[in-house]
Amino acid sequence: MTIDKATLDKLLEGVDPHNPQSMFTDAGLFGQLKKALAERMLQAELAHHLEQQRNAPEPTRNHRNGSSKKSVLAAETKLELNIPRDRDGSFEPQLVAKHQRRLPGFNDKVISLYARGLPVREIQGHLTELYGLEVSPDLISSITGEVMGE
Template identity: 50%
Template sequence: MTVVKRNKRAKPDPELLKLADSLLANYQKPEDLIGENGLLKQLTKMLVERALETEMTDHLGHDKSGEVTNGTGNTRNGHSTKTLKGDFGALPLDVPRDRQGTFEPQIVVKNQTRWAGFDDKIISLYARGLSVREIQSHLEEMYGAEVSPTLISNVTDAVSEDVKLWQARPLDAVYPILYLDCIRVKVRDNGAVRTKAVYLAIGVNMEGHKEVLGLWISQTEGAKFWLQVVTELKNRGVQDIFIACVDGLKGFPDAIEAVYPQAAVQLCIVHMVRNSLNFVPWKAQKEVAADLKQIYSAATADEAELRLTEFENK
C-alpha cells in the first residue's frame, strides 16, 4: 500500500501574528485597512522607509549611532521628502541623505515618482481607447492620484518609442514557417473610434518557437499592402521562408512570391475548413468540422490518409 504524505501548511511566525493583531486592534471597517490613511498604506510607508535606512547603513558601513568606518568619512545628512503615486494614491516618504551625495537607493531610485506597475495602468487604459482626460479622471477616482495630462502623455510617448524600436528590430535570416493574417479592431483615432485592419506577421524560428515579427495598421486589407509587409521583413534581415501560411485573399500568393520566389504558399487550415463548410448544410457543419479536425490534427501522414478515407466514405 502506498502512503501519501500531505504537505503541512507552513505556520506563520508567532511574532508576525502578534504584530498583525496589534495593528488590527482598532480595525472596524474596510477603509481602516485600505483607505486613504489606511493601515496598508501606513505599513507600506514604514517598510519602505526602513528598507531605505537599511540601504543607507549598507552604503555607509555603519548605522545611525555607529562609528564611522568608511574611508571617506561620509555620514548621514538628514532626509529629503519624496512622494510616490501608486494604487493607494500618493505616498509621502522620508528618504535618507548622505553628506557626499553618493547614496543611490534601490527600492526607490532617484527621480522615481510612481510605483512600478502604475505606468502599466496608464498604458492599459490608453490601449482601451480612453482619452487623456478620461485616464486622468479614472486614476483620480480609483486611486485618489492626481495625474497630470503631461505625465500621461510622457508615459504613452515613451511606450510609442519602444514600439518603434521593436517594430524596426533586426530579424533572423530564416523562418521555416511564416503566418500572415489580418484582424480588425476598433481604435481611437483623433478623438473618434474607427475600425482598422491590423496586419500581423508571426514567424516560427529555427528553434520551433513562434515570434511576432511585426504589426502594421491600415484601413483595409489588400495584397498591395501585404507586399509592403513582406518587403519590410526582407529589409529587416529575413532572407528566406519555407512556407507562408495565408488566407484566401486575391493576389496574396503573388505578393509573397515577388519577394520570396522559392517559398511555398499554403492556405491556412482555418480558412481551408471555412471554405469547405461553404459546401455543407448548416445543420451538418459542426459534425463535418469535427471530422475534418481528425484529418489535419493526425500525428502521421498515414493516419491522416486513413482519416481522409473515412471522411470520404462517410
C-alpha cells in the same frame, strides 16, 4: 512568510470596527504599512552604502545626514516618503531613485488603460475615481509617450 496572530492583532488594534474600509486608505493600516516598509528599505540601502564606503580601499568618513520628503505615486496611492541622505551626497537609492516620482507598477496601469483605447482625460478620471490619485493629462501623455517609441 507567515504573520503570527499576536502581530496581526497588534496591527489591527487601531482599525475602526465601525468602518473597516478605513484600513485601505492612505492614512489607514495599508497606507502606513507601505510607507513604513518603503522607508525601512531605504534606510537599509543607506546603511549598506555607508558600510561599503567604510570597507573600501580608501575609506570615507561619510555618515547619515537626515532625510528629505518626497512624494511618489504608487500603483494605488500617493506616498509621502522620508528619503535618507548621506553627508557627501553619494547615496543613490534604488527603491526610489533620484528624480523618480512614480514607483514601478503605476506606469503599467496607465499603459494598459491607454492600450484599451481610453483617451488621456478618461484615464485621468479613472485614476482619480478608483485610486484617488490626481494626475495631470501631461503626466499620462509622458508615460504613454515613453512607451510609444518602443
